[in-house]
Amino acid sequence: MKKRLVYLFLLIPVIIFITGFQEDPKKFGYIGVEPCVMCHKTEKQGKQFDIWKNSGHSKAYQTLLTAEADKIAKEKGFETPAAKTEFCLKCHASGYNVDASLIGKKFKVEDGVQCETCHGPGSHYKDMKIMKNREEAVKNGLIIYENYKDLCVQCHNPESPTYKEIDFSEAWEKIKHPVPKN
Ligand code: HEC
Ligand code: HEC
Ligand code: HEC
Ligand code: HEC
Numbered sequence: 001m002k003k004r005l006v007y008l009f010l011l012i013p014v015i016i017f018i019t020g021f022q023e024d025p026k027k028f029g030y031i032g033v034e035p036c037v038m039c040h041k042t043e044k045q046g047k048q049f050d051i052w053k054n055s056g057h058s059k060a061y062q063t064l065l066t067a068e069a070d071k072i073a074k075e076k077g078f079e080t081p082a083a084k085t086e087f088c089l090k091c092h093a094s095g096y097n098v099d100a101s102l103i104g105k106k107f108k109v110e111d112g113v114q115c116e117t118c119h120g121p122g123s124h125y126k127d128m129k130i131m132k133n134r135e136e137a138v139k140n141g142l143i144i145y146e147n148y149k150d151l152c153v154q155c156h157n158p159e160s161p162t163y164k165e166i167d168f169s170e171a172w173e174k175i176k177h178p179v180p181k182n
Contacts, residue, residue, distance in 0.1 A: 028141040029123035030095040032107035036115045036122060039131070048177040052115065055175045060092040060112030072161050091155040093117075118151060119143050148172055 033049070040048040052058055061083070063069055069082035078085045089096045093109050094117040104123065116122050124130070124140035131137055138144065145151050149168045156166055 027102075027124070028121040029102035029104055030098070030107045030116050030121045031104040031123055031126060032116075033111050033114050034106045035104075035126055039128070040115075044180065046177055046179040048115070051175065051177040057113035057117075057175065058111060061110050062112065064088055064092050076161060091160060095121075113155070148176075 033052075037049040039045060041050070064081075064083040064085075066082075069088070073080070073082040073085050073088060076087070078087065082088045086097065091113075093112055094114055095103055095107055096109055102121070102123075120141045120143040122141065125137040125142040129136075130140050131142075134142075134144070152168050152171065156168075156171075157163065
């Protein structure tokens with residue numbers, strides 16, 4: 001009996017951790033690309049904005065507005081246009097499925113696969129004080145990756161109706177956007 005009680009007490013921090021963990025993502029809101037660009041644009045910062053803007057990711061939503069996309073959606077059995085089909089949006093956009101209260105004034109779904117699609121909604125980590133401290137930023141919703149491939153396969157996989165197998169190292173060379181070391 002006593003032993004079981006001990007186990008019960010051991011469980012309490014686990015439960016607090018899990019519920020805390022689940023609550024957090026809800027309050028983080030999407031702010032859009034523009035506010036990030038203020039600090040991630042110049043040569044010295046690493047030109048993240050230009051690199052993203054010139055990549056396929058910035059056009060991923062626009063692609064859904066084409067006749068070809070609507071045709072693919074129809075062939076898949078959807079009755080809605082591609083840009084209104086959740087199945088398509090989940091890999092081509094962000095923010096389309098969250099409460100309006102979590103969408104900032106500058107957020108544009110048209111920006112497709114954008115900064116916050118990969119790095120998490122930025123309302124709580126965007127301030128300089130937090131951004132400068134990786135640990136704090138992560139606590140406030142920033143997502144960073146040990147291995148970028150784990151991220152790529154979330155969308156570059158056979159569920160994509162136009163799936164092409166890609167070499168992730170080559171693809172990463174095209175879209176990587178490191179902060180220059182000085
Ligand atoms: C007020 C300025 C500012 C804003 C706004 C800002 N950042 Fe940052 N960010 C920084 C600074 C400073 C760093 C620290 C790294 C460096 O650039 O030296 C950083 C680091 C990062 C990192 C790397 C974290 C790491 O430790 O690997 C990511 C990813 C990032 N920012 C994404 C974003 C995204 C996405 C947005 C918009 C939602 C954003 N930032 C908005 C200033 C900012
Ligand atoms: C397709 C996904 C994707 C998109 C879109 C994206 N990033 Fe990243 N970003 C990554 C990955 C993966 C890394 C490398 C691992 C990490 O630091 O998380 C990274 C790294 C970074 C870093 C840290 C670089 C370093 O050297 O430490 C910054 C800063 C950053 N991104 C900012 C941005 C900003 C700003 C945007 C939008 C203009 C953006 N990212 C768009 C996936 C993405
Ligand atoms: C949220 C979904 C998503 C994630 C995550 C993602 N991608 Fe993509 N990626 C797309 C979509 C959608 C397109 C097609 C954009 C278009 O043409 O409309 C694309 C296109 C690309 C292209 C351009 C293909 C071409 O035409 O040459 C490259 C390169 C690429 N992704 C690399 C990556 C890499 C590397 C990662 C991981 C770090 C990654 N992507 C993560 C959705 C994603
Ligand atoms: C699992 C993620 C995923 C889903 C779901 C998805 N896409 Fe894509 N889509 C991608 C990726 C990644 C690319 C870029 C490379 C490729 O074709 O695999 C892409 C590329 C495209 C392209 C450009 C193809 C080309 O050859 O340039 C079109 C058009 C497209 N998708 C339409 C759609 C439509 C319409 C839907 C919904 C019926 C949809 N996608 C659902 C991930 C996805």
